Amino acid sequence: MLHTGIQWEYLPQELGFGSGMTCWRRLATGNEAGVWDQLRMLLEKLRSADKPTGPGR
Structure with a gap:
């Protein structure tokens, strides 16, 4: 939805996943709750944990 530009009702x-309106409401509710920020922080932590550190790495 976010990348293709398709309208929610389609x-x-x-x-x-329910109707387009239901999906839109779930996205809006998650956004207001800070879900995307939390996911972004988790992704950053996972990426940094995957980076080699220290000598010989």
Whole structure:
């Protein structure tokens, strides 16, 4: 949805996520709750943990 530009009402209900409006509300609620910021921080931690550190690495 965020990358293709498809309108929410055209989201296929066969995917099992509910209506386009339901998906939009879930995205908005998660955004207001700071979910994306938390995911971004987790991703940064995971990326930094994967980087080799110290001698011989």
